[in-house]
Amino acid sequence: MILKPIGVVKSPFKTQNDAPRQGRFSDAVSEIVIFDEYADGLHKIENLRHIIVLYWMDKASRDKLRVVPPGETEERGVFTTRSPSRPNPIGLCVVEILEVERNRLKVRWLDALDGSPVIDIKKYSPEIDCVNQLEGQQP
Numbered sequence: 001m002i003l004k005p006i007g008v009v010k011s012p013f014k015t016q017n018d019a020p021r022q023g024r025f026s027d028a029v030s031e032i033v034i035f036d037e038y039a040d041g042l043h044k045i046e047n048l049r050h051i052i053v054l055y056w057m058d059k060a061s062r063d064k065l066r067v068v069p070p071g072e073t074e075e076r077g078v079f080t081t082r083s084p085s086r087p088n089p090i091g092l093c094v095v096e097i098l099e100v101e102r103n104r105l106k107v108r109w110l111d112a113l114d115g116s117p118v119i120d121i122k123k124y125s126p127e128i129d130c131v132n133q134l135e136g137q138q139p
Contacts, residue, residue, distance in 0.1 A: 003056070003119055004119075005035070005056070005117035005118060005119060006034055006035060006038040006041070006118055006119065006120065006121070007032055007033050007034035007035050007038065007103075007117075007118040008032075008033050008035075008115060008116070008117060008118060009030055009031070009032055009033075009055060009110065009112040009113070009114065009115065009116040009117075009118060010030060010031040010032075010033060010114060011028075011030040011031075011110065011112055011113060011114040011115075011116070012028050012029075012030070012114070013028070013030075013111070013112070013113050013114060014113065014114050015113070016059065016060075016084065016113065018113075019111050019112075019113060020111055021070055021111075022082070022111060023093040023094075023095065023109040023110050023111035024094075024109050026109070026111070027108055027109075028108070029098060029106055029107070029108055030095075030106075030107055030108075030110040030112065031104055031105065031106050031107070032053065032104070032105040032107060032110070032118055032121075033103060033104050034103040034104075034105070034118070034121075035103070036103060039102065039103040041121075042100070042103065042105075045097070045100060045105070045121075046097070046100040048097060048123060048124070049096060049097060050094055050095065050096055050097065050124040051094070051095060051097060051105075051107075051121050051122065051123060051124055052092060052093070052094055052095075052121070052122040052123070052124050052129070053091075053092070053093050053094075053095055053107070053110060053112070053118060053120075053121055054090060054091065054092055054118070054119050054120040054121070054122070055090070055091045055093075055112045055116045055117060055118050055119060056089065056090065056091070056116060056117040056118075056119055057084045057089035057090070057091045057112075057113075057116065058089070058115075058116060058117060059113055060084035060085055060086070060089035061084075061085040061089075062085075062086070062087055062088075062089060064078060064083075064085040064086070065077060065078055065087075066078065067081055067083040067085055069081050069082075069083065090119070091111070091112055091116070093109060093110050093111055093112070094109065094124050094129070095107040095108060095109045095110045096108045096109055
């Protein structure tokens with residue numbers, strides 16, 4: 001498997017203690033800088049209000065399979081949590097696009113640390129990505 005970063009996060013969060021538990025718990029503004037070779041993939045992104053950002057949590061521990069989530073006292077398996085500590089520390093955030101300038105996106109609700117590699121961006125679609133929208137629909 002080969003992952004190639006498509007960009008990097010410029011964030012006010014320098015350490016794990018700086019970052020909110022979830023991006024939606026903060027109105028801090030971050031910037032996503034897409035590398036020039038991938039900038040064409042942003043064509044018409046200014047027409048979107050929200051996107052899904054996948055990023056590599058490069059400062060997270062990769063050797064934990066059990067963690068104690070915030071506000072809890074009992075250990076749980078990492079696959080039942082949103083902990084950054086996991087075998088493949090891939091972060092996922094739905095963010096709001098505030099501004100687009102060439103290969104730079106200013107966004108709100110991103111909980112990534114400064115310098116985190118961006119591995120993908122996808123269009124957010126409430127009809128597909130929101131469970132409340134899917135309930136009651138037949139597969």
